[in-house]
Amino acid sequence: MLRGESKITTSHLRRLAIIYVRQSTLAQVRGNTESTARQYGLAGDAARMGWAASAIEVIDADLGISGRSADNRAGFKEVVARVCLGEVGAIFGLEVSRLARSNADLSKLLELARLTETLVIDTDGVYDLADFNDRILLGLKGQMSEAELHILAGRLQGARRAAAARGDLRVPLPVGYVYDDEGATVMDPDEEVRAAVADVFAAFATTGSAYGVAGTFDGRRFPKRAYGGPWAGELRWGRLTYSRAHDILTNPAYAGTYVSGRFRSRRAVLPDGTIHSRTVELLRPEWATVFAGHHPGYITWETFLATEARLVANQTSAGARPPREGGALCQGIIYCGGCGRAMTAHYSVGNDYYDCAQSRANHTRTSSCRSVQAARVDAAVAGLLLGAISGDELALALAATDEVTARRARSTRAGELAVERARYQADRAERALLAVEPENRLVARSLENRLEARLGELAEAEAALATQRTAIVPLPPRAEIEAAVANLGQLWAAPTTSHRDRKRLLRTLIADITLIPGPDHAKVRIGVRWHAGTTEELIVQRPHRVYEDRRTTTDVLALARRLGPEMDNATLAGALNTAGHRTATGRAFDANAASSLRRYHKLGAPELLDAGELTAGDVARRLGVTTSTVTTWVHPWPAPRSKRPLQPLVHPLLARARANLARLPHRLPPSAR
């Protein structure tokens, strides 16, 4: 007999008894089966207290869903809705506080229960919300439960934070690291794993982007440690995706640094009122613990910072302008001195140019903004750059080639290790097969299959290594490299040097380039700012603009102005040719050229009509139809319509028009008939 069972009346019993079953997490559902069983057992209690079996309902839609808020919890929402409708006589739960973990949700439910005279029953007793004492008691229980959670969470978090501050908090390690027997972080003893991780950083040094790294690993497998699930702790091999490459490059653990508090969960209220939490990465100064030299690193902290800076510079969405494939050398670092905007490189066949205003909707060009041919600027800047690089750089370049050689050795090293691993596995499978008793045929068959699979993997690894080896273009002999470096100009111009490489070289020395506005339009002033801080100015001749070259001479225009009003286009063209003139592009004038000249310079139409002659427009006005209708009559469909400008309409044509008119009366408006 439960405390307060006398509060149950026939009014309650006539309505439903709802058993609300809830477990916060799936782990609890799996592990804490007893609690779940006890919750379902409440149905028996309800029957004992007098509810008919048909009036007892179990709501368990929220199993495995956290009770922190009512969102996503269909079961809790259903309980609330049905209490609202007044169809519930009592809500059963193991503990009132378990109905809803958030106090706000709970008090809402309790308030509704009070209004609809719904009882709340837990293992301690029966509560009638209309009773002031019961209400106080339930409210208190809810608050106690919240406080308990708070204290528990505080203790757990406190212990974790203290461990993290010492660098002792055991967290899942990124691939390439494992815990040793003493719990210290060490590099993975598996040499192939170590080589693969080291290659990620080597590939970044070569390609300069996370996409480049992922591309380098295309067709090559990459290790991954599984966390949780059936494969927990095991090494799996898969593809190196862009996002994994990015994660590895930005993970400070690879620089031997222990970091905690790099991510934080932030909650946000969405417009529809639901609360969502997501994980955000904090900025470096906000990290709670940064413990440099905590364990051996694959890279140094300096390299980590440089990588980070380079990745940021690659982010075009954040305004960065990394070097692109296009030929315009100064792309990304050239600015307009007129308006201060970054200039965009525009590519068109044989005539790339820089411009500050084009393709920008909200930017109008200022009077000193210039669009300029890329070739002129690039040639001047490249000349300046090559002139600035002296023989001192030779040693640096040779060091770079040595590094490339070493890196290549490393990249095949990983392939060799993969072959070694596969051979070891195949040997093991073979030994196992040899060890089995011949009578044990079932086992022998499965071992045979395994050996076959292992041999297949070995062949695959060997093939991959072979392709990797053949894919490597041999480096030229050192003497050749020395000669090439000595003659940097040739190397710069070589077709094998990519635009991107040229741009990278440019950017290592030059910070930015500004086109300085000046009064002389024929000259381009180029301001160059070196990373070292000094600035220089170059002046190049601007090429003639196309329309300047093509401008019609004043003589032609004067003659055309004089003759134009008197002659038709063909006659005008003849007169211009006779006078020895040519068009802007150097050809003889024809009727079309004369017509363009007339239109462009507004020379006016020739007065060629005799007395009584009419133009198509005149006819159209008289007949109340459009000019194009008249043209159709003159050149009746389906005869092809002339594309030439309409010639003045003369008598015979008008007669034909009339004849056509008579044949097509239905096409005429009533007024014209």
Ligand SMILES: [Zn+2]
């Ligand atoms: Zn500008």
